């Protein structure tokens with residue numbers, strides 16, 4: 001069976017790209033990375049992509065007169081690489097009409113909160129300030145409105161009373177690394193898809209497929 005060809009867009013550390021790359025090393029994983037594209041040169045994620053022998057492109061946004069021209073260049077690189085799905089993985093640019101016009105329904109993003117709570121930045125600080133008991137991450141289709149597209153899958157982590165943004169972000173990131181490959185598998189195996197009216201259609205999908213819960217440890221387990 002042919003594998004779904006994925007372009008991964010990054011802007012920095014690239015640990016989610018790394019988790020997708022590791023998943024793709026499994027011969028049974030139904031997707032492969034055909035391009036890692038960064039809008040910033042010299043970021044750690046590019047080093048990681050090189051270690052995985054992945055094709056790399058830097059399309060530096062500062063070299064283009066406007067968002068439209070930058071996105072045209074990204075679209076050209078993704079088309080040239082034969083990409084069928086675009087995974088934003090810590091890609092810290094707002095996606096505009098030029099990219100979405102061509103790729104809408106084929107662009108997904110991972111966000112460090114249980115959307116629709118805590119769209120935007122500083123999600124961990126805001127979750128702690130809000131006093132929520134659970135937090136997590138979401139993979140969703142990208143729509144013109146920031147962090148608002150149809151949800152594909154979510155993973156939950158507990159928020160402990162002594163958490164700070166750093167401990168919480170580590171716990172969430174660990175879950176992100178499990179959730180993103182899982183969500184890409186759901187898409188590649190056509191268990192979840194984007195429909196024209198923006199709803200995520202599912203086929204044979206159970207709640208366990210789209211929601212990852214942490215293993216709950218009892219006091220006895222921890223003793």
Ligand code: GAR
Nearest residue numbers: 012013014015016089090110111112
């Ligand atoms: C991840 O936590 C990802 O969810 C977040 O940036 C981090 C990137 O880490 N993305 C966003 O906040 C997008 N709104 P990584 O570069 O190590 O994958």
